[in-house]
Amino acid sequence: MSEQKAVEPGKETITGEEAVDLIQNTLDTFLSTANVYAAYGEPIEKEDTLIIPSAEVFSVMGFGVGMGYGGNEEEGGGSGSGGGGGGRAFSRPVAVIVASPEGVRVDPVVDVTKVALAALTAGAFMTGMFLRLLSPKKALKDMQEGKFD
Secondary structure, three states: OOOOOEEEOOEEOOOHHHHHHHHHHHHHHHHOOOOHHHHEOOOEEEOOEEEEEEEEEEEEEEEEEEEOOOOEOOOEOOOOEEEEEEEEEEEEEEEEEEEEOOEEEEEEOOOHHHHHHHHHHHHHHHHHHHHHHOOHHHHHHHHHOOOOO
16 A cells, blocks of 8 residues: 655655654654753763763643544545644753762752842732722622622
């Protein structure tokens, strides 16, 4: 059984076997980010101290496939298919492992930007709630409409 490659002039599609190969290659590439070498960096030696950087690795991926039919045999036309996928992978440093003659310790890496954003978000939320408390008429109306159930 041979598979048809061209669906409409000027637009080429891939066969099922080619699609499986493409998906497999994409998965292999994507999953290669989530290995131990992505989480732990190359050890750095300085005199009698060993430093190992470590990171948090996050990856997410999704695929979708669709088909469509339309028309009927007398009118002709109708048919279709489609597919797609996407993903994201990133890492961020979270700690440094330091091994020395004094012992082993883990020094966290503090992301100041993330802490500042969390503080700003919490402050904005609390300000909004405080302003809402200052408006008892609005709060009473919301309660009467069942928005606080």
